[in-house]
Amino acid sequence: MRKSEQQGAQNRWWVLFAPLIVFIGLLLFLLKGLSSDPSELESVLIDDPVPQFSAVDLFNDDIHYSEEVLQQGPLLMNVWATWCPTCRAEHEYLNQLAAEGIPIVGLNYRDDSRAKAIDWLNTLGDPYIANIYDPEGDIAFEFGVYGAPETYFIDAEGKIRYRHVGDVNERNWQNQLQQIYQQMQQEAGS
Incomplete structure (x- = not known):
């Protein structure tokens, strides 16, 4: 050749x-x-202060929130939406955690109808100590949210300590999430 x-x-x-x-x-x-496993997605914000933001309350435009609402920890910030079936599945358990004294701030994420979101909370119960309205998803973007539901564990210094992707339920609360929350409480001296 x-x-x-x-x-x-x-x-x-x-x-x-x-x-x-x-x-x-x-x-x-x-x-x-x-x-x-999407629930194991690390957040680049772990151990960083919560991002700065300005928003209004879901129920009342006269109530304004900034990152300071998340600096009263330890607390959870739950990202939810009415279009999210998994959010509906976890909602009853969030109500239970709130009844047990766990402070939860709600971030209503990209809901096209504010009235629908308000009706959701009035019907299913409102576990949130504050309801941040984020119709465009701008605040969620600053946190690195991939979708709903996601729950952020925020310590007493206003730092993000953990990000949980997916629903919060009794199983994952008992097996992992409760320990993270209790550790934040111990560090805060509560």
Whole structure:
């Protein structure tokens, strides 16, 4: 075989196998993403102060909030929306935690109807000590929210200590989340 014929044969092999190599690489990348647990997504804000923001109360435009509402910890900030079925599933448990004295601030995330969100709380119960209205998702964006529900654990110094993606329920509260909250309480001397 001449040298040019050998190079041509090598190029044909490369042309045939290049798409296969790219496909296998893409497949491995996607499989890695599918096997990861979204509830274990780290927040880049862990141990940082809560982001600055300015917002109004869900119920009353005359009530204004800033990051100071989250600096009265330890507390939880729960990101929720009426369009989120998992938020509805966790809501009863949030009411239970609030009844047990756990302070929770609600961040109503990208709801297209304020009236619907108010009706939700009036019907299902309002576990929140404050209801921040975030119709455009600007505040949620500053926190790095991927979607609802997400719950942030904020210590007495106003620092984000933990981010939980997904619903808060009795199982994950008992197995992990309660310990994080109790640790924040101990550090605060409460």
